[in-house]
Amino acid sequence: MKKLFLFISFITISILLHASKVDTIIIKSNVMQKEIKTSVIFPSSYTGSEKDYPVLYLLHGYSDNYGSWLQKAPKVKQLADTYNMIIVCPDGGFSSWYFDSPVDPKMQYETYITKELINYIDENFRTINKREGRAITGLSMGGHGALYLSIRHQDIFGVAGSMSGGVDILPFPENWHISQRLGDRAMYPENWEKNTVMNQLYLLKGNKLPMLIDCGINDFFIEVNRKLHEQLLYLNIQHDYTERPGVHNWEYWNNSIEYQVLFFNHYFKDKLN
Secondary structure (H helix, E strand, O other), rough: HHHHHHHHHHHHHHHHHOOOOOEEEEEEOOOEEEEEEEEEEOHHOOOOOOOOEEEEEEEEOOOOOOHHHHHOOOOOHHHHHHHHHHEEOOOOOOOOOOOOOOOOOOOOOHHHHHHHHHHHHHHHHOOOOHHEEEEEEEEEEEHHHHHHHHHOOOOOOEEEEEEOOOOOOOOOOOOOHHHHHHOOOOOOHHHHHOOOHHHHHHOOOOOOOOOOEEEEEOOOOOOHHHHHHHHHHHHHOOOOEEEEEOOHHHHHHHHHHHHHHHHHHHHHHHHOO
8 A cells, every 4th residue: 555655646746747837927018008917838848948839829708817728627738738839828808809999999909919919928938930830719709819810810820719709799789798899889880890700701711721610509609600610611711610519618618628729739740840
C-alpha cells in the first residue's frame, strides 16, 4: 500500500510539473480607453523552449468574461498541452458581440482584438506571427464574434470556428442588449445589416478560410446556424458543419471544444509543418 501511495504521489507530482500554465494579463486599450483582462494558457512545453507556437483565440459568450472558459471548461488547459498551442481568452465585455459599435465608443471590440490584443500577444509571447498560426472560435455571442472577425480579417486568421453561435442577429432585435450596441433596429436598420455574420459571407472566396460550425439540435440558435450552412453551400464556400444532440449550455460546449481544437490542430499541422 505504501508503494502504491508513493507511485500515485509521483504521478501526481509529474502531472503538476508538466501542466499547462495560465497567466492573467491586463492590456490597455487605446481605442476604448480602458484596461482589459485576458487569460493566456501556455502548454507545458512553452517553458524552457525557444520555439514559436500557434495561437487559438477563444471567445466567451454573452454575460460571461475572460475567465469563463477556464472556470466552466477547465479541460482547455489540457487541450493547450495536448496540441501544443497557446490559448488566449480575451474579455469581450458583457454584451459586445465583438464588433465596433457605431453608437457606443466604449465598445470597439473588433478594433481591439484585431489590432491591440493580437499585437500585444505577438510582441510579448513566442507566437507564430502570421495568419497560418492563428485560429479563432467561441460560443454563442463568441461564435458570432469568431466568424465575424475571421471573415472580415482573413489576413489575420487562418482558420475559424463557432459553437452554438448567434450567427445571425437580425431575428433577435430585443435580445441580449444588441440594440445597445447598434441602436434600435427599426431606427438604425443599416447598423444591424452591416454587423451580422450572415451579411459578411460575400467576403469569403473559395477555401481560404476553413471553418468548423456546430450547434445543438435543441439550441435556440439552431435555425440561424442551419441557414448559415445552407447559404455557405449555395455560395460553394468550403466548411465543416455539425449538428449534435444538445442545448445552449456548458455541457454541450465542454464536448464541442474538443472537436474544435482537434480541427485547428489539423490545420496547423498542415500549414506549419
